[in-house]
Amino acid sequence: MENLLENKDTIRSSKKNSSIVSLLRSCCFIPQxxxxxxxxxxxxxxxxxxxxxxxxxxxxxxxxRRLGRGKHLDPDACPSDMVFNTTTFITNPHAIFNWExxxxxxxxxxxxxxxxxxxxxxxxxxxxxxxxxxxxxxxxxxxxxxxxxxxxxxxxxxxxxxxxxxxxxxxxxxxxxxxxxxxxxxxxxxxxxxxxxxxxxxxxxxxxxxxxxxxxxxxxxxxxxxxxxxxxxxxxxxxxxxxxxxxxxxxxHPFISKKELQYLNQILPRAKESNKRDPVPWKAIIRSPPAWAMLACNVGHDWGLYTIISDLPKYTHDVLKFNIATAGILSGLPFMAMTLCATIFGIICDFGIRKKWHSVKTARKIYTSIAGTGPAIFIILASYSGCNRNAAMVCFIISMGLMGAYYSGMKVNVLEVAPNYAGTLTSFINTVSTLAGIITPYLTGLLTPDSTLIQWRTAFWVCFAMLVGSNIIYCIWMKGEQVWWDDVRKHGYPPGWKHGSLIRDEETKSSQDVELIEKI
Missing domain, CATH: 1.20.1250.20 (MFS general substrate transporter like domains)
Structure with a gap:
């Protein structure tokens, strides 16, 4: 029994002691x-x-595909860059399908x-x-x-x-x-x-x-x-x-430096090897307020993100009346802003934590709130910019830039709450929030049947409610440290836990066998 438990450790130890691995690690100077x-x-x-x-x-x-006069007239419609008094057929020799x-x-x-x-x-x-x-x-x-x-x-x-x-x-x-x-x-x-x-x-x-x-x-x-x-x-x-x-x-890793390996092993929280044989603690996860807080936050974020990804090209083309080439270019600008701002927010957040200006928990709340309420406000401002196309696009770009703070907030919080079950918790969160990617385009289509400015404003108010509401839920129930169910052996069970053991039963039996062997 004991040999089985130590089998993995023996294999790993022999790998560590390999002369080739030792040589590679001594020569490596790039942090892996x-x-x-x-x-x-x-x-x-x-x-x-x-x-x-x-x-x-x-x-x-x-x-x-056909470009022609629309069936519906919008009294608040913006002036167009395109000419609608003709019907144009665009053909392509490689287009072979007749899909509706x-x-x-x-x-x-x-x-x-x-x-x-x-x-x-x-x-x-x-x-x-x-x-x-x-x-x-x-x-x-x-x-x-x-x-x-x-x-x-x-x-x-x-x-x-x-x-x-x-x-x-x-x-x-x-x-x-x-x-x-x-x-x-x-x-x-x-x-x-x-x-x-x-x-x-x-x-x-x-x-x-x-x-x-x-x-x-x-x-x-x-x-x-x-x-x-x-x-x-x-x-x-x-x-x-x-x-x-x-x-x-x-x-x-065969060629990580010895210095970096020692540093990572010391600083990163790790459960014991025996924890890998435990079942996933679903009973605790589904009863965990921090897990549901992160889930709600991710749903709100994805709702806002998919609204921009799926619908911004349509909004710039149908409502703001940019021509299709310009609309395609403008649709990429918010994501450029998001990428740049995500890096800037990340640097500022890590610097603040190192300088102890705020705790990790406070940092996650601050940057998640920036990524939630900021985009919500600027998306609404964009919708009320009317036909001022420059103002509307500036608001969309700022909204996505502020959404870049999400990666310094909730997105990384899962690594602190459950470092040993980060993959499992992320899968739980993403499975549900993926529904936002399915529902958002469909709901937006229902709310904007004629693609008018007023109809789109309603869709953006729904997005506002999702972003702000999910952020409030997150700030109330989130955690900034490892939760008990991520390592039961280290933290133990909370008072009043009545839902059974989260540790595999075989471990108790094996430990008893080891005690008997030692006594003999």
Whole structure:
């Protein structure tokens, strides 16, 4: 029994003592937590581009689209850059499908159905088998299917493409849970804000460069397949970097410096090896106010984020009446602001914590509030800017810039609340909040059937309520330190706990056996 319990420790010890590993660690001078952050940034960038490639490419896949006079007149309508007294047919020799708008909408939503399904599974696999291969193989599968999209779509049409998008979403589902689990093993507390901003900024880089690169590849009526080939190949390239340079934990890394390894082992809270054999403490998680507070906050954030991602291009085109080329460029500016501000907020937050101007808990409240109430206010100001297009776009850019503070607030808070179950808790949060990505575009469509300024204002007030309400819930029930159920052996059970043991029963039996052996 005791040999079984010590088996993993023996293997790990022999690996540590390898002369090759010792040589590599003595020669390495690059902090590997920074290498991990950069490669993770590139991975998230690629993940977001593969997620949204179809949004751009589908405009060149359908045989024709029509620009004509609208059926509804808006008394508050803005002057237009476009001419509506003619009907224009835009053809493309590579457009071979006759999909209706309803079919196109279903295809664009297919990814999120798959993404929703594998969040919990991703957290479980990361906890049991390590984050490196769970995350890596997940994105590798998405890259392969992205690369094969033109072949599969031309063979099976919309049905096969819808199934393919679901499978791609399933591949990306474990990304955030596995990444959170890995970040808890690699990022020291006083560097969490800045490194988290860098890593999660990869998603915003994907939102910026995905449409730009896709536009270049699709220019002059080029084959839409090039978009899928490019981002699929880029995913394969990233998987090579990930396989060679990143590892689930510092102790498994063959060429981390001895100084950095010792530093990370000392500063990062870790449960005992026996905790890995425990079941996931779902009974405690679902009864944990901090977990639900983070869930509510993430739902509000995603509601605001998906409103901008999904609907800002439509708002700038249909309401503010920018031409489609200008609308595409302007839609990327808020994400540039978000990426820049996320880094700035991260630096300021970590500096304040190091200087002890405020506690970690206070920092998470401050920056989460900036990321919640700030965007809510400026989104409403944008809607009341009316046809002052410059003022409206400035408000949208500021709103997304302030949302960058989220990565120094709630997004990193999960690493402090549950460092040992960071992947599991993230999967729990993301599974529910992914519904915001499915509901938000649909609800916005219901609220804006004629796409008028007044109808859009109502949709933005709903967004305001979600952002502010979720922020209030978070500030009331959040925690800034490790909760008891993340390491029961260290913290024990709270008074009045009546829901059974969270520790595997076999441990009690094995400890009794060891005591008997020692007595003999």
């Amino acid at each position: 937590r920074y290498t991990f952050a950069i490669v993770a940034l590139i991975g998230l960038c690629n993940a977001f581009t593969m997620r949204t490639t179809l949004n751009i490419a589908i405009t060149q896949m359908v045989k024709q 708008e309803k079919t196109q909408g279903l295809l664009l939503s297919g990814f999120y159905y798959g993404y929703f399904c594998t969040q919990i599974l991703g957290g479980f696999l990361a906890l049991k088998f390590g984050s490196k291969w769970v995350l890596g193989i997940g994105l590798l599968s998405t890259a392969i299917f992205t690369f094969l999209t033109p072949i599969i779509t031309r063979t099976g049409g919309s049905t096969w493409l819808f199934i393919l998008r679901i499978v791609e979403g399933m591949g990306e589902g474990p990304t955030m849970p596995a990444l959170a689990h890995m970040m808890a093993r690699w990022i020291p507390p006083h560097e969490r804000s800045i490194l988290s901003a860098i890593i999660f900024g990869g998603g915003q880089f994907g939102n910026i460069f995905g449409p730009i690169i896709s536009g270049i590849l699709l220019d002059k009526a080029r084959d839409w397949a090039y978009v899928f080939y490019f981002f699929g190949a880029f995913g394969l390239f990233w998987f090579t970097l990930w396989s060679l340079l990143c590892y689930s934990e510092p102790n498994e």
